[in-house]
Amino acid sequence: MLNKRQNLRRTKRGSLLIQAVAVGSILIVISMALIDLIVMVLANGVNDAAAKNAARAAAGQSTMDSAVTAARNAVQEKKPSGFITSLILQSVDYDPKKNVSCKTKMEISLPIPVPLVGSKYVFMAQATEPIVAR
Amino acid sequence: MIIFLKKKRSRGSIAFGAVLAVVLVIIGLAFFALAMYMGGQNETKNATDAGMLNVGKKVADNVSVPIYPTPNELIFIDVANDTTSGEDLLASLTGGISDLKEINMHRINRVWAKALQIGINAEAADRDGFGGSAKSNAQKAFEGAQSISNRLADKLNEKADRYKYFDELAGQNSVRMLGTDAKTRALQGDNWQTSLLERGRESNVTVAPPEYSMPPNFQMPNLVMKSSRKNVPAAAKDFWFLSGYSPIKLADRTFWQIPYVYDETPHMVSGTEFAANTLKAKPIDWEKPIPNAFSGEGIAVAKSSKAPGQKAISWVLTNPGQTFKMSIPHSFVRIKLDKMYSHWYFFPVGPQTKVEYGDPQEYKYQLDTHNGPKMPLGGAFCMYVQAGEVEVGGDVLARNLDQIIFGLPDKDNEKIEAYLVNRANEMIGKVGKVISVDELHDSLSDPLTILYLLAEQTEFYMFSADGETIEIMPKYLALIRAPWLLLKQGEEPDGTEMKLVDDADCPAVLLNKVSAKPLPKCILLPPTPIGWGLWDKDVYWTPGSGYNSCLGNLRVKRWTEIYSLGIAFPSLL
Numbered sequence: 001m002l003n004k005r006q007n008l009r010r011t012k013r014g015s016l017l018i019q020a021v022a023v024g025s026i027l028i029v030i031s032m033a034l035i036d037l038i039v040m041v042l043a044n045g046v047n048d049a050a051a052k053n054a055a056r057a058a059a060g061q062s063t064m065d066s067a068v069t070a071a072r073n074a075v076q077e078k079k080p081s082g083f084i085t086s087l088i089l090q091s092v093d094y095d096p097k098k099n100v101s102c103k104t105k106m107e108i109s110l111p112i113p114v115p116l117v118g119s120k121y122v123f124m125a126q127a128t129e130p131i132v133a134r
Numbered sequence: 135m136i137i138f139l140k141k142k143r144s145r146g147s148i149a150f151g152a153v154l155a156v157v158l159v160i161i162g163l164a165f166f167a168l169a170m171y172m173g174g175q176n177e178t179k180n181a182t183d184a185g186m187l188n189v190g191k192k193v194a195d196n197v198s199v200p201i202y203p204t205p206n207e208l209i210f211i212d213v214a215n216d217t218t219s220g221e222d223l224l225a226s227l228t229g230g231i232s233d234l235k236e237i238n239m240h241r242i243n244r245v246w247a248k249a250l251q252i253g254i255n256a257e258a259a260d261r262d263g264f265g266g267s268a269k270s271n272a273q274k275a276f277e278g279a280q281s282i283s284n285r286l287a288d289k290l291n292e293k294a295d296r297y298k299y300f301d302e303l304a305g306q307n308s309v310r311m312l313g314t315d316a317k318t319r320a321l322q323g324d325n326w327q328t329s330l331l332e333r334g335r336e337s338n339v340t341v342a343p344p345e346y347s348m349p350p351n352f353q354m355p356n357l358v359m360k361s362s363r364k365n366v367p368a369a370a371k372d373f374w375f376l377s378g379y380s381p382i383k384l385a386d387r388t389f390w391q392i393p394y395v396y397d398e399t400p401h402m403v404s405g406t407e408f409a410a411n412t413l414k415a416k417p418i419d420w421e422k423p424i425p426n427a428f429s430g431e432g433i434a435v436a437k438s439s440k441a442p443g444q445k446a447i448s449w450v451l452t453n454p455g456q457t458f459k460m461s462i463p464h465s466f467v468r469i470k471l472d473k474m475y476s477h478w479y480f481f482p483v484g485p486q487t488k489v490e491y492g493d494p495q496e497y498k499y500q501l502d503t504h505n506g507p508k509m510p511l512g513g514a515f516c517m518y519v520q521a522g523e524v525e526v527g528g529d530v531l532a533r534n535l536d537q538i539i540f541g542l543p544d545k546d547n548e549k550i551e552a553y554l555v556n557r558a559n560e561m562i563g564k565v566g567k568v569i570s571v572d573e574l575h576d577s578l579s580d581p582l583t584i585l586y587l588l589a590e591q592t593e594f595y596m597f598s599a600d601g602e603t604i605e606i607m608p609k610y611l612a613l614i615r616a617p618w619l620l621l622k623q624g625e626e627p628d629g630t631e632m633k634l635v636d637d638a639d640c641p642a643v644l645l646n647k648v649s650a651k652p653l654p655k656c657i658l659l660p661p662t663p664i665g666w667g668l669w670d671k672d673v674y675w676t677p678g679s680g681y682n683s684c685l686g687n688l689r690v691k692r693w694t695e696i697y698s699l700g701i702a703f704p705s706l707l
Binding site: 020023030131 | 155454
């Protein structure tokens with residue numbers, strides 16, 4: 001009789017543990033996904049701002065060469081740090097007297113790697129500005 | 135009872151775990167939605183900024199109004215372009231008819247500045263008492279500038295162009311956080327306003343230093359200012375600018391400029407600053423001011439979404455980034471040389487009273503032998519005095535134009551220099567370029583002018599073909615060098631003539647072969663008969679306002695006075 005009661009208690013304790021582990025692991029997964037999401041959203045914002053700054057800097061230049069240099073300098077101001085592993089100016093499309101478009105590419109390393117995807121993630125951003133230099 | 139409670143507790147922990155998971159998922163989704171919303175807002179703002187920056191650029195470059203083919207407006211053809219020389223051959227040959235879409239925000243200050251320059255010239259001539267019809271011409275120029283300016287202001291206040299310029303660029307910027315097919319376009323309405331920023335700061339028109347830009351004896355205090363930038367670029371340290379949105383009062387007219395800070399480009403400004411400087415918030419006396427700042431609203435919507443979309447407002451200050459100089463590029467000064475004559479003088483009653491006798495004889499820019507007249511009773515107790523042969527032309531032989539104007543006899547040369555240097559600088563359109571007195575003399579001293587004079591060319595035009603240097607050429611060569619002169623060559627100054635140099639003279643280098651015959655019973659008093667001469671010069675200036683392109687006529691009158699003195703006295707022998 002006592003053994004039966006003891007077995008029942010053990011079984012209940014085990015199921016509680018299983019429940020706690022199951023719920024806990026779901027919560028952990030959700031939390032990790034949230035952390036990755038926050039990092040991705042922040043990184044995307046940084047990349048957009050970098051493209052915008054590059055285009056703004058290039059728009060103030062009157063030649064293709066100086067526009068590329070200015071855009072590159074503007075992007076380099078955003079030095080890779082934390083989860084951002086690289087940020088490069090991928091292209092500058094300079095149409096003299098009209099517009100300039102700058103495309104930036106950012107690679108990030110997610111804090112929690114996603115199964116089958118890994119931790120690397122790439123963002124692209126493009127901004128177009130009118131050339132205001134004479 | 136205990137078993138029942140324990141079962142409940144275990145179900146509760148599962149429920150709590152499930153609820154917590156759902157809450158976390160909801161928080162995650164909410165965070166994602168919020169991030170997308172804020173990111174979308176940011177993207178919309180960036181796209182709107184880009185669109186408005188394009189508006190700021192394009193309104194300055196592309197919004198223009200034609201010059202109407204009326205006399206008052208056609209005078210601005212030479213400033214309806216971006217060159218320093220005002221050179222537009224086709225336009226100048228067709229009186230501007232071929233080129234009727236040229237006044238934009240770059241050039242409107244240039245138009246006002248030219249009208250101001252004409253006004254200054256007219257006012258200066260009027261104060262000197264030689265204004266003639268210059269003041270009424272200055273009024274016409276003012277009306278021409280005002281009418282062009284008003285049309286441009288009306289055009290700039292039309293919103294259709296601005297919507298178009300906005301859409302051209304705003305749509306090219308991604309607003310992907312609002313949807314892959316989302317685009318930003320102009321949200322037409324009352325948020326598209328204009329404003330008058332940077333009041334009192336410099337315009338894009340420079341002025342030569344007052345000693346060069348103002349006619350002699352004329353001053354306009356507070357007309358010009360230095361660049362208002364904190365760190366003035368080295369190139370602009372010596373520049374003087376007209377002031378924007380500040381009334382420039384001259385006579386009973388008010389001239390205006392739009393401020394465009396030196397070496398700046400269109401850029402975004404704050405909404406507070408914009409709102410504080412609208413015409414309504416801070417009026418100015420200008421009836422139809424030309425705005426230099428524009429606001430606009432953009433909306434980003436996804437085609438696939440029924441959501442209202444994100445909105446953003448931006449404010450841009452425009453600046454053409456191009457600097458001009460107050461000038462009248464298609465203008466000229468005519469230099470006319472009168473025919474030169476020798477005049478013969480005798481002293482019938484003694485050396486105190488001279489009498490001109492005989493016809494004056496013309497001479498050219500070479501040595502010429504004139505036969506002087508024989509004046510009966512041309513000397514005291516003389517039967518006659520004869521001037522004899524005299525070589526004239528020594529005052530102009532092998533002289534260049536500078537020497538003809540300023541050379542012996544020299545008197546009041548600084549007055550001539552002042553007028554010519556001022557007018558030369560009014561022709562120059564290159565920013566920062568000043569024609570000095572020395573440069574004026576250099577141009578007039580061109581050795582070719584000696585040949586022109588020998589070829590009996592006596593009408594010269596001083597003009598600038600390139601907006602940087604002045605040239606002085608006889609009429610027909612000038613017409614080739616500056617074709618716009620074809621239509622202007624016959625124009626005369628609108629002022630009246632004043633005398634700058636009044637009868638300047640100096641001893642002439644002459645060899646007189648004077649002879650005299652005393653009356654009977656009289657003998658000549660040595661050393662008579664003797665002869666001598668004087669080189670004489672008058673210089674006249676007729677001011678022109680520049681309304682018809684003529685900035686003035688300089689007329690030089692030279693002549694030679696030849697004196698023959700014979701004195702005899704009765705002889706007791």
